[in-house]
Amino acid sequence: MPANVDDLTAVVRHALETTRATTVCPFHDEVTIRVGDDAAESHAYERAKRVVRSDGTTWEGEALREEIGRQLAAAADGRCPKCDRTDPRA
Numbered sequence: 001m002p003a004n005v006d007d008l009t010a011v012v013r014h015a016l017e018t019t020r021a022t023t024v025c026p027f028h029d030e031v032t033i034r035v036g037d038d039a040a041e042s043h044a045y046e047r048a049k050r051v052v053r054s055d056g057t058t059w060e061g062e063a064l065r066e067e068i069g070r071q072l073a074a075a076a077d078g079r080c081p082k083c084d085r086t087d088p089r090a
């Protein structure tokens with residue numbers, strides 16, 4: 001379960017990471033990388049929909065889709081740009 005089930009951002013981030021739609025760079029905690037395909041992303045949506053908030057309700061699908069879209073848009077595509085910049089082999 002996410003650390004805070006009442007925080008939409010945390011719920012979506014957790015769902016994306018646990019379904020391997022995204023991953024956090026092992027060298028840069030602040031960098032989220034989009035690594036999954038459409039199947040992983042829809043799996044993340046289904047997982048987030050099942051999260052029950054502390055008041056016993058679940059998140060609305062529309063809010064989840066919007067937040068998933070926002071986080072995927074903010075994520076780096078496939079590779080960490082900071083590693084690309086510092087890795088001499090790149």
Ligand SMILES: [Zn+2]
Pocket residue numbers: 025026027028031080081082083084
């Ligand atoms: Zn990195």
